[in-house]
Amino acid sequence: MRRLAQFDLNLLETFEAIYSEGGVSRAARHLNLSQPAVSHGLARLREAFNDELFVREGNRLVPTAMAREIVGPIREALRNFGFAITSAMTFDPATANRLFRIGMRLSGEAPNFASLVTGIREIAPSVRLSSAHFPRQEMPQLLADGRLDLAIDVAHTERAGLNRELLRQDQFVVAARKGHPDIDGAISLETYLAQEHVFASPRSTGLGHEDAALAKLGKERAIAVRCQNAMSAWQIVSRTDMILTLSRRYADTFQGFEDLQVLPLPLEIPLAEAFMYWHEASESDPGLIWLREQIRNGMMAQS
CATH class of the missing domain: 3.40.190.10 (Periplasmic binding protein-like II)
Incomplete structure (x- = not known):
């Protein structure tokens, strides 16, 4: 690469935009520049680094090994430069557009x-x-x-x-539908373990804090359904006799579901x-x- 004093630092923004956007046209829109200007910048970058930096695959430009190696330091340099410019400035929330x-x-x-x-x-x-x-x-x-x-x-x-x-x-609680045959206003550990459970997690494997606490007691609950988020789990619980364990704050976001009851968890587990x-x-x-x-x-x- 040529000496830093001869290098146009504006080209770093061009490099980062092409890397992030995957194309010259998209990078030009991101930078609010013309496509020829960004193409010219890419040519200068290739000359400066003596590397293609980006090669075409289908309708995208993908980074070369060299580009992948330098993107981290370039992003850090841009971020630090931005911080240096703004560090002396105050932030006015009433007028900020960020x-x-x-x-x-x-x-x-x-x-x-x-x-x-x-x-x-x-x-x-x-x-x-x-x-x-x-x-x-x-x-x-x-x-x-x-x-x-x-x-x-x-x-x-x-x-x-x-x-x-x-x-x-935040504490954990148990949600069950109103009219549940075994649960009405309170739930014991025995009743908790006797139910089928819905487990909400974006992970495809693994269990929750409640399962770890049960394992210490030598017990295990029956997970009948595993879904990716609590909204789906909440809807399942409202239509079946399954129950759901979740944080109190999460349960409060569903307070419009009047057909559900929220009860203290009959189990000592760490706070969320x-x-x-x-x-x-x-x-x-x-x-x-x-x-x-x-x-x-x-x-x-x-x-």
């Missing part, structure tokens, strides 16, 4: 996102919010790359460069915890400081 990307699992979006959107938009009407599902093992890298501004999830192993804060702890995660590189970003404060206040107020 997109915030919040990583949320499906189980976290339903009980949290709507109230967060409502609260934030009341004081920041032009701020845009995007909730994105993410594989848990990829969360640290998504935050490091800036593809997520922050994430809300269960406890993860602590990692260098990744900050976290406990937002809320929700953490907020962000990368240390975004620690001083005024907009993200504000966003974290809104989420912190909003979710604690829901507790």
Whole structure:
């Protein structure tokens, strides 16, 4: 590669846009540039790195090994440059026009996102919010790359460069339909174990906290149906004699289902915890400081 002093740093934005968008035309729209300008930028990038960087497969441009190797450092450089520019600026929510990307699992979006959107938009009407599902093992890298501004999830192993804060702890409850032949206003452990259960999880394998607690007692529940989210599970429970174990906060989001009863779980298990995660590189970003404060206040107020 040529000396840095001879390199146009604007080309880094062109590289990142082509990498993310998978094509020159889409990158041009993303950058609000003409297609010839982006094509010219790609030619300069290829000359600078002495590599094709992107090759065509069907209707997309896919990165070469060289491009995959340098995309991380380039994204970090762009992010750091952006932070350097904005660090001295204040964030005014009343006038800000900014997109915030919040990583949320499906189980976290339903009980949290709507109230967060409502609260934030009341004081920041032009701020845009995007909730994105993410594989848990990829969360640290998504935050490091800036593809997520922050994430809300269960406890993860602590990692260098990744900050976290406990937002809320929540009890687990049991949901059953009103008119259930065995359950009316209360449920014992014996009755709990005698029922068929619906288990809601986006994972295709694995069990829940309640199963681990039962295993310590030498007991096991009968899971008759496994589905991907609590909304589906809630509807199943309302139409059958199966029961569902879920967090109190999640159950509260379905309070319009008047044909269901929500009862204390007859089992000692750890509280459901929700953490907020962000990368240390975004620690001083005024907009993200504000966003974290809104989420912190909003979710604690829901507790």
